[in-house]
Amino acid sequence: MIPLSWYLIFSALLFSIGLFGVLARKNAVAILMGVELMLNAVNINLIAFWRYIVPDTTAGWMFVAAVFAVAAAEVAVGLALVYSIYRGRRTASADEIDLLKW
């Protein structure tokens, strides 16, 4: 009923929007939100391919579990870093954290 291509296009769009967010936003937390969108797009892809091509296996589900766990871990560490930087420099804007820039 729903062709697989619809899910793939949806996931590609979501990924591109997340990519734009990562590259174009100033606020560090907003950048992390873009990363979350990209990871969700990947998960949609994984589940869609699982359902349409190999619904009687569990390898796709293991990948999804790994992506979920990695996303959670990365957000935790990333936000800890953002907060730590904010404590030192009173800014959460990636533009202003440029001590190491040439």
Add this chain to the structure above:
Amino acid sequence: MTPIQYVFLFTAGFTLLAALGVVTRRNVVHSALFLVVALFGVAVTFAILEAGFWAVIQVLVYIGAIAILMIFVVMLTRRNVADETYPEPFNDNMRLAFLAALLVFGGLALIIGGWDAAREITTAPFDFDTLTEFGLAMVSPDGYLVPFIVVSVLLLAAFVGSLMVAVQARSGEEEAE
């Protein structure tokens, strides 16, 4: 157009609109709330794909933990709470970023469009208790036990690491050893 197609189109529509809201709002708190909507839309998509387990996990983990954590940090890292003037959301690379996103989507759409099977494949009913099999596979040495343990260690490392990053600053200021 079957009803399920309408449901999918509606879900995909509001998810993508919410995602656009995430990446364009000046007020980062609004971005975080739009992110919650987008994550919920993804959960609904998982449900349409008959992976209800992942829909629930998505709501619990992404919305219930990750998005909440992001809202916390956004609230804690605000500078002008009093006058609430929000800076321009985009940095100098906005046009290049838009171009890059457009190119990535264009490339992906080309590949997907060129794959004829993607248009034809529809779901076949299946009789496989995926959740039970997945649970068994995760603890079976012939299955995914090693990846499961590795991911658990990764979570532990992230846990300890973020604690060290967040706490160290304060103890560094208070105790001069």
